[in-house]
Amino acid sequence: MTTLPDPVETAAKPRTRDAEATKARILDAAKKEFAKSGMGGARVDVIAEKAKANKRMIYHYFGSKEGLFQTVLENAYVDIRTAEQKLNLDHLEPRDALERLVRFTWAYYLRNPEFITLVNSENLHRAKHLKKSEVVKVYSRKFVSMMDDILSRGVAAGVFRAGIDPVQLNITVAAIGYYYLTNRFTGSIMFERDLMAKDALEERLRFNIDTIMRLVAA
Amino acid sequence: MTTLPDPVETAAKPRTRDAEATKARILDAAKKEFAKSGMGGARVDVIAEKAKANKRMIYHYFGSKEGLFQTVLENAYVDIRTAEQKLNLDHLEPRDALERLVRFTWAYYLRNPEFITLVNSENLHRAKHLKKSEVVKVYSRKFVSMMDDILSRGVAAGVFRAGIDPVQLNITVAAIGYYYLTNRFTGSIMFERDLMAKDALEERLRFNIDTIMRLVAA
């Protein structure tokens, strides 16, 4: 050995303790791993490594792999529902509000591809983790009433037809974006085109807005 | 010992050898297991047991777990595409043909829930198995041209508007059924209603037909 490394720069850091930061790093790594491999396929050791945390910490903070998955899933739902509420659609003209929601949903899926995979994984497990979550139900009610409000205002303004079920419409808005993106790999093969190319994505968004607008038009 | 059992009825079956039947039993069991747990979560031992076959036979006939999955997946795609071709939509009035396709797609997903889960699993793996399949591409081309034909005839008859991309329409027809069913567990919690109840399913089908008809109407 020749020179001792500068302790300030390369010392094996005394690693200041920070429970919240460690938790956050674990959740972030877990979200990525669960999204990449699903709840069953994700490896706890890999999550610990990517989080630069010890595996023991995962069990300390989240109890089990399933506990960790449940927290990740719950956070994901809270995140999208919170973002939706921030759109302030009630200040917009009904048609603009609806178009904005379609655009937001599409953009959210594109920017948060983990969301889709987490939801798929949860449905493979028959929603056993989500069932335990009370928060999600509260947020979902707000989500439905938001659409209900847009529809009512649209009908009153004479721009939407009456009798549309907000739940069915919500499902449809999600479906036309979600399906395209979750099945982008098999879809690109079947239709022999790159569904993720920039112009393909733009075309799909236009098509989706069109689909929803024609569906609700008076 | 008193009486010898009737060999025809109760003999500890000499287990007549039948490669095709064994293969078929393995494929059937594999489809169910892969659908229930995904490609990663399914267990080869469980498949062998359910197929009443020896695990060694799986490796003999299909090489590996992935080889087995690929065959199951390929069969699933061929099955739905074949059933679609049998609909004979080219003899129907365009609007009837399209409605029939929407109804068929919905009914197929309902009667073959494994299909959806297999496709989801394949997309989690970025379609690495489907990429190797040449058959699927051939069938898919026929699928697209079928929709193309319906659209052209509809435009010519003045009942559909022009300029609709058959691929986008195909994706949308699949999406509005597929999403509802694959996310039926989380959906039932979020919307606080049983999405699989008989009347809920009927309502969704009606809504979907309506969505597609309004989308293509002139």
Add this chain to the structure above:
DNA sequence: TAAGAAAGTAACCAGTTAGTGCGTTAGGTG
């Protein structure tokens, strides 16, 4: 009918994997 190919079986193996026991260390508090 002898022989060999194909179908079928049981036991086994090496590598993983979720989960733990137990000891160490940082840092806030009395």
Add this chain to the structure above:
DNA sequence: CACCTAACGCACTAACTGGTTACTTTCTTA
């Protein structure tokens, strides 16, 4: 500053899991 709680880390294990080895049994055919 002594003490104690909570953060952190290492090394281990019991159960599993995809895949294989070595073998027996059945059927076909020359």
